[in-house]
Amino acid sequence: MISAALLRGPRDFALTQIPEFELADDQVMIQVAACGICGSDLRYYHGENPWALHTLGISLPNPPNIVLGHEFAGKVVNAGAFPALEGKRVAVMSFKTCGMCESCRSGRENLCRNTVHLGHGAGWGTRQYYPGGIAETCPAWGSHCFELPDAMSFEQAAMLDVVGVGVHAARVAGVRPGASVVVFGAGPIGNAIMQASRAMGASRVFVIDTYDVALDIARTCGATLAIKAGHVEPVSAIREANSGNCSFAFDTVGTADTLHKCIGLLAEGGAIVNMAVHDMEMPLKPLALGSERALRTSCNFLPEEFPLSLSLVLSGQINVEPWITHRFPLSEVEKAFDTALNKERHGAFKVMIHPTSGA
Ligand SMILES: [Zn+2]
Ligand SMILES: [Zn+2]
Structure with missing residues (x-):
């Protein structure tokens, strides 16, 4: 079992013990070291489905039991079919497109209607739980993990999703x-x-x-x-x-x-x-x-823009460190959401969760 920030339904959110997700053949297991709370997470919390609004252009309800969080980085603790990633610190690109549709085949992967997205309920079919980054561990696609240079922190890496947008x-x-x-x-x-x-x-x-x-x-x-x-x-x-x-x-x-x-x-x-x-x-x-x-x-970002974002942050052309105003361990995730939901009262900008030490 793992601890995870589970959105059971609109405004029904709690740290919950759930079974660890199984790895698919193309996945590795990430021990999550840092995960940002995004404006989308707050919209999910309120029962909106921003993914469907932006990618599909329609309004859809959310399934129950989404583990929130898609802005995350951590350490590979089970490399599955990707032995080169074993033990590596990585940034995770949290969405995978189908490669087969008209959008994917015309260089607009960000508009793929078959996108599978960590921390979002859409694209997974029907499951008991939907994986996301505000948890002790989260599966991610090996091809979508980017090894971090020593100079890049997990927190910086967790912000690459935002930089990509x-x-x-x-x-x-x-x-x-x-x-x-x-x-x-x-x-x-x-x-x-x-x-x-x-x-x-x-x-x-x-x-x-x-x-x-x-x-x-x-x-x-x-x-x-x-x-x-x-x-x-x-x-x-x-x-x-x-x-x-x-x-x-x-x-x-x-x-x-x-x-x-x-x-x-x-x-x-x-x-x-x-x-x-x-x-x-x-x-x-x-x-x-x-x-x-x-x-x-504008919707999400293209796969090529994730490593581009990594370069821009690593070189200092984009500075994400001033963004992070609050940090919480996973045990205080409810307080972390309260801080993000009432940012002006708390003086918050980006709230970061540290599910594990990531050492
Ligand atoms: Zn986001
Ligand atoms: Zn596609």
Whole structure:
């Protein structure tokens, strides 16, 4: 038996003893050393299914008994068919695509409808329990484990999933050298987009949030200007600091208000990338997208972007250390979720669980 953070149903969440998962032929067993709590984990907690909304474009219920957590790293304790991985410290890419569908065969693996995703209920068929990273051990695909250089910590490695989402979004937008970028929402995804844009050559990166902790972390991570929404009128403040509109706008909030601010700040030929697709109506004048302005969404990341993210973190081009504000052992996972669910009360940004010492 192993201890695992089990979501039995909406808001029914507890540390529970469950049988250790069996290894499939293509899997290795990871002793989890670090696992981040993601915004998606909180959406699952509330009964939403963000995976289905973003990947399938539909709203679906979740199955019961999901072990949450998909941002994790650890040590290989059973290498199965991958003896070279025995005892290695690894970062885990938490999703596996089918390789056979139209999306997979056209280089859009992130849109594979048959994706099997650790910490998410979808793609596994019907099981008693669905595996995830907030547990003492978790099976992962050998081909999806990346050996960590000594200089990279388990916590940094656990953040590669978040970095990958930011890298993909910046590539979807087409961020290029000299670009100016604005990001609405300075949470971990917004911060990752900001830093990925910088790494791809953006000259100026502006972020807007209401949360002081996120704004301070954005400044530490290299924001040109981090603006407190509600305090300052962000559209004119950014226009002034940028001497005009921005080439790219990222919306990690996804409300009508942030969409309209993105449109208001977008230069001719620019692109808006919506990172938070909600099931709701919002008004949009097609005229606002004249002059070849584009509105897109971005979903997860491509397999090749995981090792790219590892390189960007290892080289220091993307700094994830300031993100981690709270650390908890697995025994305090309920407190950890309370901290993440009430981040402003606790001053939290990224909450990290350490299921085992990982030594
Ligand atoms: Zn995540
Ligand atoms: Zn596929």
